[in-house]
Amino acid sequence: TLSDRLTSVLQNLRGKGRLSEADIDATAREIRVALLEADVALPVVRTFIASIKERAKGSEVSQALNPAQQVVKIVNEELVGILGGETRRLNLAKNPPTVIMLAGLQGAGKTTLAGKLAKWLRGQGHTPMLVACDLQRPNAVTQLQVVGERAGVPVFAPEPGNGVGDPVEVARRGIEEAKRAQHDVVVVDTAGRLGVDEEMMRQAIDIRAAVQPDEVLFVVDAMIGQDAVNTATAFSEGVGFTGVVLTKLDGDARGGAALSVREVTGQPILFASNGEKLEDFDVFHPDRMASRILGMGDMLTLIEQAEQAFDADQAEAAAVKMGSGQLTLEDFLEQMLALRKMGPIANLLGMLPGAGQMKDQLANLDEKHLDRVQAIIRGMTPAERDDPKIINASRRLRIANGSGVRVSDVNDLVNRFFDARKMMSQMAGRFGLPGARPNSR
Numbered sequence: 001t002l003s004d005r006l007t008s009v010l011q012n013l014r015g016k017g018r019l020s021e022a023d024i025d026a027t028a029r030e031i032r033v034a035l036l037e038a039d040v041a042l043p044v045v046r047t048f049i050a051s052i053k054e055r056a057k058g059s060e061v062s063q064a065l066n067p068a069q070q071v072v073k074i075v076n077e078e079l080v081g082i083l084g085g086e087t088r089r090l091n092l093a094k095n096p097p098t099v100i101m102l103a104g105l106q107g108a109g110k111t112t113l114a115g116k117l118a119k120w121l122r123g124q125g126h127t128p129m130l131v132a133c134d135l136q137r138p139n140a141v142t143q144l145q146v147v148g149e150r151a152g153v154p155v156f157a158p159e160p161g162n163g164v165g166d167p168v169e170v171a172r173r174g175i176e177e178a179k180r181a182q183h184d185v186v187v188v189d190t191a192g193r194l195g196v197d198e199e200m201m202r203q204a205i206d207i208r209a210a211v212q213p214d215e216v217l218f219v220v221d222a223m224i225g226q227d228a229v230n231t232a233t234a235f236s237e238g239v240g241f242t243g244v245v246l247t248k249l250d251g252d253a254r255g256g257a258a259l260s261v262r263e264v265t266g267q268p269i270l271f272a273s274n275g276e277k278l279e280d281f282d283v284f285h286p287d288r289m290a291s292r293i294l295g296m297g298d299m300l301t302l303i304e305q306a307e308q309a310f311d312a313d314q315a316e317a318a319a320v321k322m323g324s325g326q327l328t329l330e331d332f333l334e335q336m337l338a339l340r341k342m343g344p345i346a347n348l349l350g351m352l353p354g355a356g357q358m359k360d361q362l363a364n365l366d367e368k369h370l371d372r373v374q375a376i377i378r379g380m381t382p383a384e385r386d387d388p389k390i391i392n393a394s395r396r397l398r399i400a401n402g403s404g405v406r407v408s409d410v411n412d413l414v415n416r417f418f419d420a421r422k423m424m425s426q427m428a429g430r431f432g433l434p435g436a437r438p439n440s441r
Ligand code: GDP
Pocket: 104, 105, 106, 107, 108, 109, 110, 111, 112, 113, 192, 247, 248, 249, 250, 251, 273, 274, 275, 276, 280
């Protein structure tokens, strides 16, 4: 996986003050392969890599992250940026109804999306209506009616035998009906073809001209891979669109189509579909897609946690206290809670510089044990936490009873605390705390 490959390349970057050009090039090569594997189109990959290199060259190594993590962070930030940064919301008309037109190839998931959108819009307090303008496939109208029923919204369809064979006319009448019945959003389903086709595009253009939609959503199957660029370009230059919906993200596609479509057309991705059921639908999250394309969600999570945990000021204050041997049990509890917020202890091991020698000790700190420690400290008075030396035998018994543990557990904690405080003073002298990475300077 990319994670493995990058980790091995980036391992060499550890401990350098600034990223060297050779390092960046080596990293860029791996990322390039990964993007191509995720089906991102080649021209898009080129542009992307160029901007990554540019940015990486100028960047200093951060205090919170090792250089490897930092390069990944840059790549991820750029990806999120290209994918749209913040999620764009649906454009609603000032004068309802809001008209949303769906366009895309056959099988992209338009009709399914119509139902998903309807359900989602209802959940947001809207009163949507669907309009069936796919008169190409025999069952298309029925399919939309089924979907509409499931979503609990009405479907406007041409009556059989009333001579309505014109999708543009159906669209127009549908909007009229929505106004009359006071639906505030109308979703217009349209026909697609297996490939881009002039007649289909003409029809879409005519429907768009007739109903003047507030949004034209280009619906695209995420599994489409390299072909995404051609299809998106054709629709962009043909009917044109204001936003993109990615479907079939439940498949194993890595989602490179998202990056390609976004980059080539400049239009934002609004929604993502990830299954056949109406609930399998959500607004699009650029950050989730970025980590999917990169295929290194775990590493990104660690980076985020490391940054959160590394509040420089707090670390410095704590370090000073530790170094001077003035750490109290109150501080200890605070640090422990901060640490636990980051997740299970085992996950944190990889982030610690020189964790090797501490691994055994930390391995004993299972979660249950931490719960117990927390309970014991909570059972102490402020004075006891501040100066644990005053915790005599009778206080130990009281604390043990109060927090539901044995006296030996309390003894254990207090003794360990004194040991830890002593060890920290010694370490502070050795490494010159404060400072996050002992071997870097
Ligand atoms: P349309 O031709 O663009 O209207 O596409 P449809 O809505 O008819 O969908 C084509 C097929 O893809 C149907 O079998 C849907 O159930 C399926 N489909 C649509 N969206 C998704 C999705 O997000 N995930 C999966 N797995 N299948 C989907």
